[in-house]
Amino acid sequence: MVSYKRLEQNFQRLAMIGNQEGGGITRLAFSDKDWEAREVIIELMKQAGLTVRVDGFGNLIGRKNGVCPNQPVVMLGSHIDSVPNGGNYDGVVGVLGAIEALQCLEDTKEIHDHPIEVVVFMAEESSRFGVATLGSKAFCGKLSFEKLEQYKDKDGISLSQAIRQRGLVPENINKAQYEDPIKAFLELHIEQGKVLETTRKQIGIVTGIAAPTRLKVIITGQADHSGATPMHMRQDALTAAAEVILQVEQLARSVGHQGVVGTTGVIKADPGAINVIPGRVELGIDIRSISIDSKQWVVSELLAAMDRMKKQRNVGIEIITITDEVPVQLSKEMTVVLQEVCSKLPYQSMLMPSGAGHDAMHLASFAPTGIVFIPCKEGISHNPAEFASIDDVVAGTEILLSAVREIARKEFSWKK
Structure with a gap:
């Protein structure tokens, strides 16, 4: 019942919105291109028989009432905003797949008991305001007006201003919190890694979501002449930073089997001249895991190593914690449902974490x-080369459709 042709056409329509000359797509949250893409989504929702509304943060919600409209809702969702020069599959797969599943129910006038909703969450990417998953945070009551004022883009426009520019009232952010009971939530997404492609599995059933601890590390030494300063008299901030970077890698590798990864993604060295010993270096470090204990061990060992390094290299080290989030374990009951759905369809699946x-x-x-994960070519995401085959998109959409059919039944009950 899932339509290859309809899905392809819908992906092509969105790919035209925010497309860049050299390839890639830019649809930053609350931008004109983001709003243009929303209009397409609203049109598709209405075609699928959904009643569309907008919450206090701008999240789009399309609803299809069932026989029992006052029962808890079965919910699907993802996002359509992108990183700068990104791809057309991250988030979009989950939105178009969810709408296609509801379109299938509309085409056959299929009866379901519980109401079903499709949510398009605003500002999932951190690219514009520096913080990710803002729409779903607001949806779950985790975003305050003070934060809307605090978060700003590179042009100094606050999130509060961006919301107001779209005709919304940021002071009403509390009204974005979803108040009704939710029976289940499902998100279809590209993997953004190589595991499914490497193992030749078409479907990944996610068991848990890794969470990051992000640190800004500022190392201060002494900027001196590169030729006139003997090696034993130097306070080289960059060589100290190199040790920190290698410590991040070494510690993460030492517990890598427990799903810990460590990355130093930002290096800013001052004064940045080839004949001057660097006197100040700023590092951006990301350590994440699905195990909070393993992640905390890596972070504590890294902090201890940096404390020792200060004395050994005679440098100052300031550590600022940007974020320290808790990993999320997903519902085992939902995992069982998805495994059963996959067993009835011709798709090879596996359990896996999300990094x-x-x-x-x-x-x-x-x-x-x-x-539900589907493969993306070579694991590439946040990149113009991001790609998922229509066969895999259809497979993921059929998983969504089958799961929703099951869960939206009044007689449905969770299995352990």
């Missing part, structure tokens, strides 16, 4: 939550 964050992580404390 990337998703909107679903915030819904997990409100309702049984599941994420």
